[in-house]
Amino acid sequence: MRPTxxxxxDAIGLIYRHYVENSVATFELVAPDRGEWEHRLQAVRAAGLPFLTATVDGEVAGYGYCAPWKTRPAYRHTVEDSVYVAPHARGRGIGGRLLDELLICCAQAGIRQVIAVIVDDGADSAALHRKRGFSEAGRLRAVGFKHDRWLDTVLLQRSLG
Incomplete structure (x- = not known):
């Protein structure tokens, strides 16, 4: 586990592309290019937030970051987390270790609330977050349309302070 x-x-982009094209874990319909990933990394760092990479045997196996929840200043102590694990590395505890480290880094950065927005059929992601003290804060019904179906999201929240 290290700062990205x-x-x-490039490896992060490939991991995310898999989820964009083959799942509803993200509502993006087109995978971001390298330039967009550079922008995201710079924006997260500029906000003083963590962007982490997990490696196994020198290969990128997953990543996670936290980004501001909303742009209005009153939300400055609230973030949304994103954690993705390479398909070949799933089931090895990488997602949990990434999320644990993100929570530590966020607490150190003065963040008070972490939000996870999870597609209703994201049972693995929801379980990962619930094991770390996240609880349901709400449900948004039929807010996403991907792969020819309407999808709900569940908002999970964890207080750090």
Missing amino acids: QPVDL
Whole structure:
């Protein structure tokens, strides 16, 4: 587990592309290009928030980051987390270790609330978050349309302070 470096972004892009194209874990319909990943990394760092890469045997196996929840200043102590694990590395505890480290880094950065927005059929992601003290804060019904179906999201929240 380490801070993400620009050299990691191609592998991160491939991991995310898998989820964009093959799942409803994200509502993006087109995978971001390298330039967009560079922008995301810079924006997260500029906000003083964590962007982490997990490696196994020198290979990128997952990543996670926290980004501001909303742009209005009153939300400055609230973030949304994103954690993705390479398909070949699932089931090895990588997602949990990423989320644990994100929570530690956020607490150190003065963040008070972490929000997870999870597609209703994201049982693995919901369980990962619930094991770390997240609880349901709400449900948004039929807010996403992907792969020819309407999807709900569940909002999970964890207080750090």
